[in-house]
Amino acid sequence: MKRNIVIATVAAAALVGGGTATALAVTGDDGAPSQLSEVRAASDGRADDVREDEDGRDDDATVAKSTKVTAADALAGALRHTPGTAVSAELDDEDNAVTWDIDILDSASKWHSVHVDPATGKVLSSHTEREDDSDDADDAARVRAALQGGSISATEAAKAAAAHGTVTSIDLDEDSGSPAWEAETRTQSGGTEHDWLVGLRTAQVTPDRSSDDD
Structure with a gap:
């Protein structure tokens, strides 16, 4: 016993x-x-x-610390290469190669994916999505509807979020009742991750409380 x-x-x-x-x-x-x-x-x-x-x-955290080109600079470089509306930027670490992966919607509602070197800011590659993909057209319509009336671009949102740490991604949340830019940052020390919302009209940065439920 x-x-x-x-x-x-x-x-x-x-x-x-x-x-x-x-x-x-x-x-x-x-x-x-x-x-x-x-x-x-x-x-x-x-x-x-x-x-x-x-x-x-x-x-x-190591990837974020080693990135010399900010999200805002990567977006600006991608837009010089491929004009349009930048909808997202993310540090992409695949096959041990880190790049900024940026999605751009052009004036003809075509989607482009642009990869930017995080060390030099050079555009490494770009490609256009399939023209006959109806999902792409639907996505384009949602993005334009979400951005209507807003004046803050992805580049400006990334600059605003950078006040809170190293921006590792910026993305448009067009599905919620109040569209906004979603930003992810990491602190310089320790690499602690934080999620933020950036207003489309004021660039006001607030904590993204919805991420607490994940």
Whole structure:
């Protein structure tokens, strides 16, 4: 009976502390295997998730710190290359190559994806989306409707958000009842991530409370 109490205590400690309990070859009074190994496995799984999350945050922070070209400058460079309305910019880290990935809607409602070097500001590549894609046309209509009456561009929104840290993405939220620019920033020290909303008419920056629900 005492042995079962000890096992339960160790299991509870592992669950509360998030640590790894040492596996013991202990059985209950009835000879049944202890559940301690299951507790250890669950604890180890949580620890692995925490390590993966921390590694991801560290990688994102390193990318943000190593970026010399700001979001606003990358947007300006992309628009010089491909005139139109910039709708989003994001630091894209794929295949160990970091670029600014910028979406632009031109006057003919065609979508363009422009990649900008975050170290030099040089346009690395660009391509136009398929003309016969009806989804692209629908997206264009929503964007134009959301921007109607607003005067703050993605570039201006990125500059406003930069007062709160290094901007790693800026995107138009056209689906909500009150359209706004969504910005993600990281602090210079520690790489802490913050989400913001930037007004389309005033460039006022406020915390994005909706991100707290994620």
